[in-house]
Amino acid sequence: MLDTRYRVEIPGGIYLEAQVVGPIPRCFAFAIDLVIRAVFMFVLSLVSLPFGISGVGGGFLLIGLFALEWLYPVAFEVFWRGQTPGKRILGIAVINDDLTPVTLGTSMVRNLLRTVDFLPLFYLAGLVTMLSNRRFQRLGDLAAGTLVISLRESARAAPVRDVEPLAPSTPLLRTEQISIIEFLQRSPQLSAPRQRELAAILEGITHDSGDDGVGQLHRIGAWFLGLR
């Protein structure tokens, strides 16, 4: 089963979950960072070239290239809590696999190993590795023990209003109750025919069909939510 949830037990005695991020947003983040680095490089060459390409200017240019290649991701990940500008725009962050913020050591390892992820060309090795493990880790992530998670919150369900609660005619398991509650909460995102289709499965409980069945389910859901 494709499940992007990553669970880890933390001090506090609970399991914490995070959504790991796949290759597509990471590619976008990388592309944004690439553009930012290109702009930096352009500005740097404008400033330094008047000092001579084979002299001071060229020297600073080469140091700049080195810094943008190796230092840029590490510095941002360590001081910006796991986010380069590209990752921040995409709402994703690098994190240690115990969900603590990435440290200098782990960030360096994962970024130095970019070289092998790049092989044989255009991050093919990294992509293949990412797609062959459940946490979408590239080679550098595997060695450093880091992963990339999403910081975006899933859309919060709108509060339920104007639904008259109704006790169900038969006792239901808690898991069944949850399904009905979630049916109620997601109903704004579901089309009316789809709702009727889903409600039809539970005609045994609602003793109603069509829109009346849907309405009954909403009312039972409100009752389970504790709206009384």
Next chain:
Amino acid sequence: MKQHSFEAQHEATWARIEESLTQPSRYRNSQVLSEHYLLLCQHLAIAKERLYDTALVDRLNNLVLALYRELYRYRSETRLNLFAFFRRDFPLSIYRHRYFILVALLVFVLPGLAAGTWAYFEEDAIYSLIDARQVGQIERMYDPEARVLGREREADTDIYMFGFYIKNNIGIAFRCFAGGMLLGIGTLLVLLFNGMFIGGIAGHLTRLDYVDTFYPFVVGHGSFELTAIVFSGAAGLKLGYALVNPGPFSRLDSLRLAGREVVPMIYGIVLMLLVAAFLEAFWSSSTLISSGTKYGVGAGLWALVLLYCFSGRRHEPG
């Protein structure tokens, strides 16, 4: 308790924490955060235990995650203690990686000696190792005739070379380390080729009797640079070995452990290569300093580096 009453009871607290998390981090009070962290852990546990719906569980989960990331922000590893690093961590790490260093050293030096001997005794040997254009360039660089005619390089050229050495030499060392992920084979190849390249050049230039220009140039920064390349080879081999022979761990865990253990080596390698690039650009290349001085200082630097490398054992606990 039904979910609705639970939410009604705690909504104000959650909203307040969410609000405070949007503020810049320097205004946050870590004590308040840690108290809230424990409270929210409890709320999350309750919500999960009572099977409240996923929207609520997700919201609490994200809150706890945000607080957790906040609380564990400042960790001792992030604040690199440079003094303790030089005094203890780096030498100790060198000591613990001694077998990998030995293997890297042999793979680097033996082919280098072979290539050097070959290039010294046979005139055309160098052209089998390195392409002719590059050989010509290097010959011109160390030609004693040119030195007599030439003058002291201007300082701005030194800065250019500093940039050049940083970009290239540190890049080579990084690739040498990264090659370890290819079961160590990449690392071995980088060590082998660089050893043969350096050895071949040395043999060839000795044959041409460019001794007085070549050796004084390389002796100083070589101490830091060659050692750092061997260290990066050792770090790469460590990763490769963790994959090939994981011992009692899964291959993945073994790799991760190795990745954590090589971190002090990486810090050390970067710092050594920066020193090497500085020496190479501003000291080794200077024609104002006599060869004798360069040999003397070079010997001193080698002694310093080697002594330092062997100083780690006493820090090993137990």
